[in-house]
Amino acid sequence: MTSQPAAVRPAPDQYTKPLLIALLSGCLVALALGLYGGLHHPTHYALDIAGFSSPLYAKAWLTTIAVVFAVVQLVTGMRINRPDAPRAMTIVHRWSGRIAILLTVPVIIHCLYALGFQTYSIRVLAHCVLGCIFYGAFVAKMLSLVNRETMPKWVVPVLGGVVFVSLIGLWATSSLWLFATKGVHG
Amino acid sequence: MSRQGPLLTLGSVVVVAGLFLYGNAVAAKPGKTPAAVPTPAATSSAAPASSAPLHALYAGRSSGDQVTIAIAINGKKAAADLNAGLASEVSLQGSVTGNLVTLTSSSGTRLTGSVSGADMFGTVSGFLGQSFPFSAAQAVVQAVYAGRSSNGDVTLAVSTDGDQAVAYVCNGHTIEAWLQGSVKGNQVNLAGNKGASLTGSLSGLAMFGMVTPSAGLSLPFSAELSPHPAGVFQARITVNGLATRIGWAVLPDGTQLGVAVIGSTKQPAPPLDLSDGAFTLDGSTFTAAQVAGNANVVSP
Numbered sequence: 001m002t003s004q005p006a007a008v009r010p011a012p013d014q015y016t017k018p019l020l021i022a023l024l025s026g027c028l029v030a031l032a033l034g035l036y037g038g039l040h041h042p043t044h045y046a047l048d049i050a051g052f053s054s055p056l057y058a059k060a061w062l063t064t065i066a067v068v069f070a071v072v073q074l075v076t077g078m079r080i081n082r083p084d085a086p087r088a089m090t091i092v093h094r095w096s097g098r099i100a101i102l103l104t105v106p107v108i109i110h111c112l113y114a115l116g117f118q119t120y121s122i123r124v125l126a127h128c129v130l131g132c133i134f135y136g137a138f139v140a141k142m143l144s145l146v147n148r149e150t151m152p153k154w155v156v157p158v159l160g161g162v163v164f165v166s167l168i169g170l171w172a173t174s175s176l177w178l179f180a181t182k183g184v185h186g
Numbered sequence: 187m188s189r190q191g192p193l194l195t196l197g198s199v200v201v202v203a204g205l206f207l208y209g210n211a212v213a214a215k216p217g218k219t220p221a222a223v224p225t226p227a228a229t230s231s232a233a234p235a236s237s238a239p240l241h242a243l244y245a246g247r248s249s250g251d252q253v254t255i256a257i258a259i260n261g262k263k264a265a266a267d268l269n270a271g272l273a274s275e276v277s278l279q280g281s282v283t284g285n286l287v288t289l290t291s292s293s294g295t296r297l298t299g300s301v302s303g304a305d306m307f308g309t310v311s312g313f314l315g316q317s318f319p320f321s322a323a324q325a326v327v328q329a330v331y332a333g334r335s336s337n338g339d340v341t342l343a344v345s346t347d348g349d350q351a352v353a354y355v356c357n358g359h360t361i362e363a364w365l366q367g368s369v370k371g372n373q374v375n376l377a378g379n380k381g382a383s384l385t386g387s388l389s390g391l392a393m394f395g396m397v398t399p400s401a402g403l404s405l406p407f408s409a410e411l412s413p414h415p416a417g418v419f420q421a422r423i424t425v426n427g428l429a430t431r432i433g434w435a436v437l438p439d440g441t442q443l444g445v446a447v448i449g450s451t452k453q454p455a456p457p458l459d460l461s462d463g464a465f466t467l468d469g470s471t472f473t474a475a476q477v478a479g480n481a482n483v484v485s486p
Contacts, residue, residue, distance in 0.1 A: 098195050102202055109206040138199075145192035 015150045022143035026159075030136025033108075037117030037128060055114075057186060059107045060175040066107075067171045069100035070164055077160050081153070101138060104167070108135065127173040134166040243329060244299075244306045246322025253313065255320050257287065257299065257306065258391050258411065260372045264289055265391045266297055268313055276313060277391070328479060331386075331393040332416040332437045333409030341443040342397055343418045343435035344374065344386070344409060347479030351376060353384055354418045354433040354477070355399045359454050362433060362445035363399040364483040378484050412438035415460040419444070420483070421474035425467060432465075432474065434458050 076093035079085050108131060119125045141159035144151055244257040257266040259282055266278040266289050278297055280289030287306065289297040297320075299308025305324070311317040331344040342355035351369050353376050356362035365384050367376035372388040374395065381402075386395030391411040398404045419434040425448050432455045434444035444455025446467070456465045463474045477483060 094191065094195075098198070101195070101199055105199060105202045106206055109203055109210060113207065113210045139196065142192040142196040146189055 015147065015152060015155075018147040019144060019151060019155060022140045022146075025143055026136040026138075026140025028136075029139045030132040033112065033135055034117055034128070034132045037112050037115075037132075040112065040116055055110060056178060056182075059110055060178045061186070062103050062107050063167075063171050063175045066100040066103040067167060067175075069096040069103070070167050072096040073100060073160070074164050077157065100167075104134075123173050123177060127170060130166045130169040130173065134163060134170055137162040137166060243325045244301075244322035245325045246306070246320055248310065248318045248320045250318060253310070253318070253320070255297075255310070255322055256391075256411075257289075257297075257322060258388075259287065259301075260388055263389065267391065268295065268297070268310065270314060274314060330412050330416045330418070331409035332412040332435065333393070333407055334437075335397065335405035335407045337405065340397065340399060340405060340407070341435045341437065341441070342384075342407060342409060343412075343416060343437070344376075344384070344393060345418045345477055345479040345481075346374075350480045352418060352477055352479055352481055352483045353397075354420070354435045354483075355382075355384070355397050356433060356435060356443055356445045357399075358443040358445065360445075360452055361399050361403070362447070362452065364433060366482065366484050410438070414438075415440055418477040418483075419458060419463065419474045420477050421465065421472055423467070423472050430467075432456075432467075434474065436460065 073093060073096050076089050076096065080089055080093050111131060117128045119128070137159055141156060141163055144155050144159060148156060242259045244255075244259070246255050247253065248255065253268055253270045255266060255268055257264060262282050264280050264282050264287050266280075268276045268278070276291050276293060276295045278289035278291045278295060280287065280297070285301040287297070287299040287301065287308070289299075293312075295310065295313045297308060297310045299306045299320075299322070306322045307319070309317065309319050328347050329345075331346070332342070334341050340355050340357045340361060342353055344351055344353040346369050349369050351367060351374055353365040354362070355365065363378045363380075363382035365376035365378040365382055367374070367384075369388075374384065374386040374388065374393060376384040380400060382399055384395060384397045386393045386397075386407075386409070393409045393411075395407060396404055397407045415436055416438040417436050419436060419442075421430075421432045423430050423432070428449035430446060430448045432444055432446040434442050434455055436442045436458070440460055442455075442458055442460070444458065446453050446455045456467050458465045458474055463476070464471055465474060466472075
C-alpha cells in the first residue's frame, strides 16, 4: 500500500484480536465441516444438476471452472496491492473469487450430503481434508479482510494462498482423477 | 462497503449453501427406498401387486470385527452369509416382519436384526459356538451375480450398481452377448443387440430368470450373489489391425468362460489371470478390466 511498510505496520494489539477471531472461525468451520461429513449418514443421492452425464461430472466441471477463476484470483491477487494496480483489477479479483467460491458450493453440499467424510484411500482422505481446509481458510480470509487496514500485510496473501492451494488440491484429487480415469466429457 | 464486502460474500455463500442443503433434504429422492420397512398395509392381502418387494443389501461386521455379514432382503424374504474366514461360512435363510429380520441356518446359527433407516443392528447366536452383536449398513448394491443356464450351455455374470446392471453371457466359443439395463425392486431387465435380453428376479442371494443371448435361444438360468473373483471382465484391443473385444464371465470359483470377437470372427477367449487382469493374445500381453454395473457395454 505504501513505500514505508515499517511505518504503517500497526502495533500487534491492533490486529491480534481480529486475526485470532478470523483464524479460529476458520478452524471451527473446517472442524464443523469435517464433523458433519463424518457424522451425517451419507445418503448416496442428492440433487442432480441438469446437463451432465452424472452428478460426478457436474461436480468435476464446476470445480474445474472454479479453478479457472481461482487462477484469475492468483494472478490478480499477486498484483492487487501494488501502488499502480488499476481499480479494475480489484473488481476482477473480488468477483472472480465470489464466482469461484459460489461454484464450489453445490459441489461441497453434494460431497457432504451424499458422500460424507471418507477415508478409504489416500486420494479420498486427502480430498476430504483439503475440502475442510479450503472452506476454513476461505472463512478466515473473508473475516480477516473485514479489518484488513489493521492486519499485517502477509495475512491476506497467506490465507489466499491456502485457499488457492487447497482448491488446486481438491481439483487434482477429484476432477483430474475423474477425467484421467473415466475420460473427459460432460 | 469495503468492510462489508467480505461479509456479504461470506453471507451469500452461506445462503447458497443453505439453499442447496435445504433443496437436497426436501427435493432429492433416493434411488431406492431404504430397505424393508413394509408398512402394515403391505402385509394385507389387499396390497396392490404394484407394491413390489424391496431389494436391499446390508453389509457389516460383528462387534469384534472377526465376522463379516452380508444380508440380502427381498420383500418378505431374507438371506444372509456369515463369514469368519476360510472354511467357516454359514448361509442363513429367513423372513422379514415389519422392520425385524429373523434368519436361521440348518446348523443352528440364528440371526435377528432390526432395520433402522439405512442401518441394521442385531445379534447372531450359535455361530461357531459364539454369540455376538453386529451392525450392518445398507450397501449401494454393487454386486456380482454369477451362474449358468440350467442346461449348462452358457455361463453368465451380472454386475449391478444400484439400479443399473450389466451382464455378459457366453458359451466360450460361438455364443456371446453383452447386456445392460435396470434393477427395479427385485426385477432385473437387461437388453443387448440383436434381440439379446435377460430378465431375472432377485430372490435372497440368488437371481433366477431367462437369458436370451441371441434371438431364438432362450435359456433359464440361476446365478448366485458371488464374491471376488466373480465378475464381468472386458478388454478392447487391436489384434493385427482388427478391433477386438473380449468378454469373460467369471464364476466365484475362478471358472471363466469368454469369447474374443476379432473383427467379426469369434474364438474362445484367452485365459485371464484373475489376480491382475492380464491375458496374452498373439504373443502380446494385455489387461482386461472388471466391468461395473453402471458401465455402458451395449453400444459404447
